[in-house]
Each structure stands twice: as structure tokens, then as C-alpha cells.
Amino acid sequence: MVKYEPKSLFMKNITIPLLFFLTFFICSCSTGEKREINTLTDKEKSEGWELLFDGNSMNKWKMFNGGEVTGWKIVNSEMHNSGGGSDHGGDIITKKQYENFELFLEWKVAPESNSGVFYHVQEGMTDAIYESGPEYQLIDDKGWPEELKNWQTSGANYGMNPPEDAEVKPIDEWNTTRIVVKNPHVKHWLNGKKVVEYELWSDDWKANKAAGKWAEAPHYGEAKAGHIGLQDHGGLTMFRNIKIREL
Incomplete structure (x- = not known):
């Protein structure tokens, strides 16, 4: 029973x-x-990661072809560009230069806004940062008022290599960007997915440059090391958790 x-x-x-x-x-x-934003874990510290923005100061940055950062703001521990207002400051770069590295950051843009992340930037050769170093494109893909070419969309190597299967999050959500440069090999990730891969100074790279937007920019992409840059171009872009490690 x-x-x-x-x-x-x-x-x-x-x-x-x-x-x-x-x-x-x-x-x-x-x-x-x-986990607090703009911090490194013990594991990340042991792996050699360095914060480029701690949420409190811009002391690791300077103006491109200039001095102390102007126009940019720190809001709620986020780095904001000027948003294209009357206090437009311009593009900024790291004070330190990097050759081979892994860069990670989070970003989001306001509606109809456009920005970018540059690497291997050199000063004094041109007045335009985008004529110096390659650009990882950031833009309001879904809300942009004009039709975008594939090499203009988020995650692209702007003007050179369009992204494949890139998925941008809704306008009010943070996207993640990862760039790995191991000369001459470069990879772009967007929201955890690899979307671009190319070889600097290869025959294919030279052909793309000669046939496209940078044909008349002799210094574009030629440097083997340089500054990391953030663009203050059109509309508001917000950044946080910016960190880098040298490879």
C-alpha cells in the first residue's frame, strides 16, 4: 500500500x-x-586593457590638430560630442598612439546623427581627420533622411568596405563596437558580429582607394601607427566603456 x-x-x-x-x-x-560602466575587471587588467575614458575626465584625449578638448561634454558618465551646436568643438584623438590593438566601446546616436571611430590618425598632414586614418562608421542607419550607400552604414570601413549582415540596435539602445588591428589585418565587429575584414595596403585595398572617395587623399590610411579618433560631425553621438589593449 x-x-x-x-x-x-x-x-x-x-x-x-x-x-x-x-x-x-x-x-x-x-x-x-x-557592473559599473567605464571600469575594468581584474581579468581585463591582467590582459592589458586600458580605459580611455573613466566617466569623469577627458584627460586621455585632445583635439585633432589642436590642444585641450572643447565642445565635448561628460553627461551621466557618458562622453557626448557637441551635437553640432554653437559650441561645436571638432574631432578628438587619443594623446597616445597605437599600432596593433584591440579597441572596444559602446555608442549610440541621436536621430539623424552621424559619427565615426578612426585609427592610425596622424596630425599635421591634413585638416580633415577622415583623410588621415580609416574610419569605422557610426550613423542612424534606419532614420537617416537620405538613402545610404552600403559603405556608409554602421560598421563599415567608411568609403572602402561595406559591412556584411550588420544589425544596428534601436536608436535609444547602446551598440557595441570592436576593432582589431594587427597590421596589416583589420576586423570590425558590430554588436558581437564580425561585419568587415580587410588587409591594409593590399592590392585590393589600393584598388578600392584609387576608385573611391579617397583617391585624392594621399595620406589616407598610409600610417602604420597613430591616434584613435572620435568624430564630431553631424548630430549627437554618445560613447562609454571605451577601452583598448595593445597587441
Whole structure:
């Protein structure tokens, strides 16, 4: 004969360990979500990552072809460009130069805004940052008022290599960008997906340059090392969690 156990006791025996597990799971997830922005974990520090923005100051940045940063703002621990207003400051670059590196950052743009991330930028050769170093494009793909060419969309090597299967998040959400430069090999990631890959100074790269937007920009992409740059171009762009490690 099978002994009958009252339902209330049976449910109690199941519910207590289940509640314990759920509580542990929820707390664990919550702990992971509470990581502060603009910080490095102990693991990242041991891997050689360096913060380029700590949420409090712009002391690792300067104006392209200029001095102290102007026009850019820190808002809620985010780096904001001028938004194209009357206090337009211009493009900024890191004070330090990099050759081979992995760069990570988060970004979002306001409606109908356009910006970019540059690398291997050299000063004094041109007045335009985009005529110096290659650009990882950032733009409001879905809300841009004109039709975009494929090499103008987010994640592209602007003017050179269009992204493949790139997916930009809604306008009010943060996107993630990762750029790996290991001369001459370059890879672009957008929101965890590799979208561009190319070889600097290869025959294909030279052909793209000669046939496109940079044909009359002799210094474009020629440097093997240089500054990281952020563009103050058209509309508001916001950045956070900007970090780099040299390879």
C-alpha cells in the first residue's frame, strides 16, 4: 500500500529548495548586471586593457590638430560630442598612439546623427581627420533622411568596405563596437558580429582607394601607427566603456 502524503507537505518539500535555487539564480544574474560602466575587471587588467575614458575626465584625449578638448561634454558618465551646436568643438584623438590593438566601446546616436571611430590618425598632414586614418562608421542607419550607400552604414570601413549582415540596435539602445588591428589585418565587429575584414595596403585595398572617395587623399590610411579618433560631425553621438589593449 502506497502511503498518501498530504499535498501541502509535498508542495512544501518541493517549494523550499526551488525557492532557494530561484533566489540564488536571480541574485547571481543581478550581480552580473550591476557592473559599473567605464571600469575594468581584474581579468581585463591582467590582459592589458586600458580605459580611455573613466566617466569623469577627458584627460586621455585632445583635439585633432589642436590642444585641450572643447565642445565635448561628460553627461551621466557618458562622453557626448557637441551635437553640432554653437559650441561645436571638432574631432578628438587619443594623446597616445597605437599600432596593433584591440579597441572596444559602446555608442549610440541621436536621430539623424552621424559619427565615426578612426585609427592610425596622424596630425599635421591634413585638416580633415577622415583623410588621415580609416574610419569605422557610426550613423542612424534606419532614420537617416537620405538613402545610404552600403559603405556608409554602421560598421563599415567608411568609403572602402561595406559591412556584411550588420544589425544596428534601436536608436535609444547602446551598440557595441570592436576593432582589431594587427597590421596589416583589420576586423570590425558590430554588436558581437564580425561585419568587415580587410588587409591594409593590399592590392585590393589600393584598388578600392584609387576608385573611391579617397583617391585624392594621399595620406589616407598610409600610417602604420597613430591616434584613435572620435568624430564630431553631424548630430549627437554618445560613447562609454571605451577601452583598448595593445597587441
